[in-house]
Amino acid sequence: MCGRSAPLYKGYYPVCDPDDPGYSCCSPDGYCGKSEKHCTGLGIDYEKNPDLLVDEPIRPSIDPPLWYLLDAPDGK
Numbered sequence: 001m002c003g004r005s006a007p008l009y010k011g012y013y014p015v016c017d018p019d020d021p022g023y024s025c026c027s028p029d030g031y032c033g034k035s036e037k038h039c040t041g042l043g044i045d046y047e048k049n050p051d052l053l054v055d056e057p058i059r060p061s062i063d064p065p066l067w068y069l070l071d072a073p074d075g076k
Contacts, residue, residue, distance in 0.1 A: 003044070004058075005030030013058050018046035 001007065002016050003026045016032035018024045024047035025038035032038070039045040046052060 001030050002026035002032050003028075003030045008060070011059055013060075015053060016044075016046050018050045018053065 002014050004013055006014050008014075016024055016026045020032075022034050023032035024045065025034055026032055026044045026046070027035075027038040028042040037043065039048075044052065
């Protein structure tokens with residue numbers, strides 16, 4: 001899992017491995033993969049943008065973070 005819907009790793013949102021040929025992109029649904037859904041649109045392609053890994057990792061802005069289920073109204 002990756003992105004803001006994934007469990008935190010050491011207090012940060014997890015990312016995908018840019019060196020893994022099958023799982024270098026993070027889909028909007030929060031999973032690593034290499035399909036068009038994972039790598040285009042709202043997905044993040046860490047293989048094409050490895051500089052994203054050296055940027056300051058993103059932490060939740062609320063401590064403790066609030067978690068919402070996907071079936072919640074309006075994502076909240």
